[in-house]
Amino acid sequence: MFWLDGTLHATSRLPFDVADRGLLLGDGVFDTSLVLGGKMVWREAHVARLLEAATTLGFTLDPARVAEGIDAVLSGAQHGSLRITATRGSGPRGLAPPAEPKPSLLVTLAPLRPQALFAPLKLHLTDIRRNDTSPISRMKSLNYLDGVLASREALGAACDDALFLDTRGNVACTSVGNVFVLIGDTLATPPMADGVVPGIVRRVLLDTCDDLGLEGVERSLSLADLERADEVFVTNSLRLVASVNAIGRKACASGAQVEALSAHVARLVRAETGVDPRQLAH
CATH class of the missing domain: 3.20.10.10 (D-amino Acid Aminotransferase, subunit A, domain 2)
Incomplete structure (x- = not known):
């Protein structure tokens, strides 16, 4: 299951801005967590770490938006591996970040590898x-x-x-x-x-x-x-x-x-x- 900026998708082929700085420069952060029984283990701690990392890089994530993505991919789920990927969003060519970044948020759920x-x-x-x-x-x-x-x-x-x-x-x-x-x-x-x-x-x-x-x-x-x-x-x-x-x-x-x-x-x-x-x- 794949959630990108407010929309849930069934496949990994998603509409994505090719000028996104996460794709071009690795300008972003991610978090991976265990999901058991439909619950994200230590959810509060994982989200807090993600938000802090984004702040360190100089862009802000909306906690409510992050929660929306998590809840969307967990709906009906049992066990799995949840990943949250946050980028600074798109920007002009070059290294300097945009003055007003518009972060992109991707939340995915993959099957658990219990072994x-x-x-x-x-x-x-x-x-x-x-x-x-x-x-x-x-x-x-x-x-x-x-x-x-x-x-x-x-x-x-x-x-x-x-x-x-x-x-x-x-x-x-x-x-x-x-x-x-x-x-x-x-x-x-x-x-x-x-x-x-x-x-x-x-x-x-x-x-x-x-x-x-x-x-x-x-x-x-x-x-x-x-x-x-x-x-x-x-x-x-x-x-x-x-x-x-x-x-x-x-x-x-x-x-x-x-x-x-x-x-x-x-x-x-x-x-x-x-x-x-x-x-x-x-």
């Missing part, structure tokens, strides 16, 4: 660096080619995802998720200053991990930290929690704590939607 939920990952360490000096490293912008190229590298190396370091050599993220390490009772993840998107599941875990007797901290991590960690895992909104079983040829330890964290996140999702994502994953 991705909680599935373990093998990571490939890419030579491409996450540009922590750029504001767009801390948002889901339409400039995603570094992720595309790194993901292609990872698949070529028989891995599931790519691991990025930032320009200073700190661990940043994967191409589509946040990185966590468990060391004793400490749950650590890189800070946003290291070129990290403020992931929704990331925030949920940092806010609630004390329920499991863990201390959540944001601090810079090195590759050595990942190697000595008790467990390493990745979070994002469609995988939720994914244990990392290897980085390249180096195996990573796995254990009961990631299982406990996965169960914890699944309980939170079920409380919000009435659906246990672990049952869909099997």
